[in-house]
Amino acid sequence: MKITTKVFFKKIAVHNQQAVPKSGPVMILANHPSTFMDPIVISVILNRKVYYLAKGELFKSKFSQWILPKLNMIPVYRKQDDPNQMIKNKDTFEKCFEHLEKGGAILMFPEGISITERKLRPIKTGAARIVLGAEERNNFNLGVKVITIGLNYENPQRFKKELFINIDEPIDTKPYENDYRKDEYKACEQLTEQIRQQLEKLTISINDNR
Numbered sequence: 511m512k513i514t515t516k517v518f519f520k521k522i523a524v525h526n527q528q529a530v531p532k533s534g535p536v537m538i539l540a541n542h543p544s545t546f547m548d549p550i551v552i553s554v555i556l557n558r559k560v561y562y563l564a565k566g567e568l569f570k571s572k573f574s575q576w577i578l579p580k581l582n583m584i585p586v587y588r589k590q591d592d593p594n595q596m597i598k599n600k601d602t603f604e605k606c607f608e609h610l611e612k613g614g615a616i617l618m619f620p621e622g623i624s625i626t627e628r629k630l631r632p633i634k635t636g637a638a639r640i641v642l643g644a645e646e647r648n649n650f651n652l653g654v655k656v657i658t659i660g661l662n663y664e665n666p667q668r669f670k671k672e673l674f675i676n677i678d679e680p681i682d683t684k685p686y687e688n689d690y691r692k693d694e695y696k697a698c699e700q701l702t703e704q705i706r707q708q709l710e711k712l713t714i715s716i717n718d719n720r
Contacts, residue, residue: 518547520670522713524555526677531655532558535610536680539639539705540659541630541713542619544666552617552659555675561609563618566598567591584609586636588622603640610644610654613674628708638701642690645683650690656681658705660712662695681705 517520530536531543538556542548559582566587569575578585580636586602587595587647618640653661660676681704690697 511554511685515547515551516556518669519551519673521532521672522551522555522675523672524675524677526611526658526679527555527675529677529679530556530657531680534613535569535644535652535654536615536657537610537635537654538615538617538657538659539709540617541618541661541709542624545624545665545667547663548619548624548661549617551661551673556615558615560615560617563602563606563616565591566595584616586618603643607644609649610641610652611648616640620702622707629648630706630713633702633706633709635702637705638698641683641699642686642694642697644689646690646694650684650687654683655700656683656705658708658712660709660714662714678708678712681708 530538532694537549538546538552538560539542539553561582562583564578564583566585568583569578569585584605585598585604587598589596609616618637620633620637622634622636623631625631637656639658644654645652657680660678662674662676664671664673681701683701686697686701689700
């Protein structure tokens with residue numbers, strides 16, 4: 511992965527890299543302008559073992575079902591791909607809970623889609639549900655941190671271009687405890703909104719008002 515980034519990019523600049531915890535449970539969330547390069551560059555700058563949430567349709571063949579988990583990939587099933595597969599997300603959440611409970615790091619792209627446009631797409635609630643669900647089953651003593659990362663490519667489809675990676679301070683999940691115990695849906699919506707605001711601040715967006 512390090513070799514790939516050195517070959518592909520002319521320069522990678524990272525702002526606030528020290529904000530990423532070197533240990534402990536963490537959910538890493540980023541915008542997704544480049545399907546192939548995004549997980550690679552994030553893995554390189556994190557410098558710790560990362561598990562990746564990937565769309566379930568990648569796991570259709572027996573070979574992919576065997577090899578992808580060995581590459582630390584966890585399937586997540588999207589309604590737009592096949593609504594009948596959504597029930598499998600129960601196992602996905604369970605795997606994420608267990609991984610966070612072991613102090614692991616999970617990378618997820620909460621837009622749920624990769625678009626090369628410089629525009630942040632609507633944020634799904636899945637990340638908030640995983641984080642707060644893991645905390646709830648550990649009586650909100652797990653200490654999961656949410657890290658938001660903005661990936662800003664000069665041009666994600668061309669070699670020898672520059673990349674600016676912008677990282678915000680961790681989101682502490684403890685303040686959501688009382689709200690989550692009262693209304694899980696509302697608390698997840700609130701955390702999702704905080705995630706959206708941070709990602710929007712971290713990315714160079716071009717709004718289309720036409």
